[in-house]
Amino acid sequence: MAISRYLESRKNLAGSACGLAGLALTFTGAAGPYWPVVVAGLYGAGALIAPPDRPALPDFPDPSAQLAAVRADFETLRAYLADIDLSVTAAARLRELTELLSALLDGDRSAQLLAHDPEGVHAVSRIVRRDLPEAVDSFARTRWWTRMTPGTESPELHLEQQLGLLKREAERWAAALRDTEARRQETHTRYLEERSER
Numbered sequence: 001m002a003i004s005r006y007l008e009s010r011k012n013l014a015g016s017a018c019g020l021a022g023l024a025l026t027f028t029g030a031a032g033p034y035w036p037v038v039v040a041g042l043y044g045a046g047a048l049i050a051p052p053d054r055p056a057l058p059d060f061p062d063p064s065a066q067l068a069a070v071r072a073d074f075e076t077l078r079a080y081l082a083d084i085d086l087s088v089t090a091a092a093r094l095r096e097l098t099e100l101l102s103a104l105l106d107g108d109r110s111a112q113l114l115a116h117d118p119e120g121v122h123a124v125s126r127i128v129r130r131d132l133p134e135a136v137d138s139f140a141r142t143r144w145w146t147r148m149t150p151g152t153e154s155p156e157l158h159l160e161q162q163l164g165l166l167k168r169e170a171e172r173w174a175a176a177l178r179d180t181e182a183r184r185q186e187t188h189t190r191y192l193e194e195r196s197e198r
Contacts, residue, residue: 018046
């Protein structure tokens with residue numbers, strides 16, 4: 001594998017071209033009896049002056065492929081959340097958050113805009129894959145311990161606060177996407193106005 005890589009490398013190609021020039025000198029008689037040294041020397045010189053091969057760029061998935069993976073993970077998360085027993089207030093906040101995430105991930109235009117925003121994909125991915133499952137799981141575990149030691153702070157209050165913070169973050173990204181779309185529309189309007197004035 002390493003040999004085939006070297007054979008295709010810039011260093012070998014440049015060295016081979018210079019070595020061929022050395023062979024041409026040999027056939028014209030300019031190299032004399034030292035032609036093997038001339039050919040080898042020119043090959044080495046060509047290999048030394050050739051620029052090194054650049055490693056290929058890593059093939060990372062584009063944001064739309066990442067968004068498809070987040071969408072699949074969100075469906076898995078929704079199935080998990082359906083089995084969690086929540087208070088009425090926490091269930092309402094969770095429903096608002098999941099509806100907002102669903103609109104971001106499944107809406108045609110919002111998903112298309114989000115797919116072109118790597119930071120947005122990362123933020124929504126973090127909510128879906130880490131923050132929301134962690135909040136609900138820690139609530140479920142803490143609630144069990146709270147039953148064993150009554151009188152401590154209610155885990156429902158923490159969960160409601162966490163869900164509210166996550167919803168606020170998701171709303172910020174939804175607003176950013178809405179602003180992007182509004183700017184795009186304004187730009188198109190200005191373009192049409194400028195075109196009509198010509």
